[in-house]
Amino acid sequence: MQFANLVLSTLCLALTVSGQTSGMSGMSMASNSSKAASQGQVRVHVVQVGMNGSLAFSPNQLQVNPGEMVQFQFHPKNHSVVQSTFDNPCTPMAESMPNMTGFRSGFMPVAADATELPVFTMMVNDTKPMWMYCSQATHCQKGMVMAINVAPGSKKSFEAFRSLAMSSSSSSTGSSGSGATVGSGTSSGSSGSSSSSVPASNSSSGAVGSATPSSSTPVQTTNGAPRSVANAAGLLVLVIAGFAFVGL
The missing domain is CATH 1.20.5 (Single alpha-helices involved in coiled-coils or other helix-helix interfaces)
Structure with a gap:
């Protein structure tokens, strides 16, 4: 018994x-990136970056409550996520707004046959809009941008932001941020090598949203x-x- x-x-x-x-x-790797997963009591919104060779964030728009997290999962070949402003979509926030730090993942190189996806996770601090882009080559000018917490009906819509990005003449790489740990190694930006990320500013200016990066564990993709x-x-x-x- x-x-x-x-x-x-x-x-x-x-x-x-x-x-x-x-x-x-x-x-x-085969997940539906438009869905949010739950980890304990914190909601995690999953965003696929460059999935299936596309130059896109999937989804490219999110509504996220303060205290919830956004996890970017990077696919081949090499992408990044950098916070910008609406008016300067392909430039890091730190360059267009010197009093703000913003967040940046650094470049995330991924082999075509990789069994793990590097991730970059951040916690959203408020409900103000956040604008971001991929700083690899001309990916931003090709429309690889994303927005979080865009106000419904606002003139500063995602479509308007994407249009500004595609009309930009140049972009800044924002590569000073470090990469995320992948297995036992580390993928880094051009000047960063640790697994920590440049912290975002907790201060805000006008309608600029803020987020706090955190450490992340690679996602296993073996057998899907x-x-x-x-x-x-x-x-x-x-x-x-x-x-x-x-x-x-």
């Missing part, structure tokens, strides 16, 4: 782990799903074997 109770307890634990990891499957799902499946196999033993 005690063994049967132990098996039942193990089954409940396995189902709990399986339920927790099912929400993480949307973070794999995080490895924790496989661990849960292993627990279920052990439970089934236990029931078979009790039946004997």
Whole structure:
């Protein structure tokens, strides 16, 4: 009887782990990037960067509450995410607004056969609009931009921001930020090498939103799903074997 109770307890634990990891499957390479995943009590909005070779953020618009997080998952070949302003879409905020730092991921080189995706995660501090772009080559001028918390009906819409970016004559790389850890190595920008990121300013100016970068763990893409799902499946196999033993 005690063994049967132990098996039942193990089954409940396995189902709990399986339920927790099912929400993480949307973070794999084949996930739907328009959905938000939950990690504990903090909501995490997942954004795919350059997925399937596209020069795009997917999704390219988000509404995020203060205290929620945005995680950028980088796909091949090499992209970045840099905060800018509406009026200067392809220039780092620090250059167009010297009193503001903004956030930047640094370049994230990813091999075509990579089994892990480097990520850059930040926490949104307020509901003011934030504008960002990819600083690789002319990706910004080709429309690789994104916006967070754009006010509905505002003249400063995402479409207007993207149009300004595509009409820009040049862009600044904003490469002084560092990269994120990938497995046991580190991908870095041109002058950064640590896994930490340049902190965003907590001050605000007018309608400029702010966010705080945090450390991130690479996303596993082996077999199209995080490895924790496989661990849960292993627990279920052990439970089934236990029931078979009790039946004997």
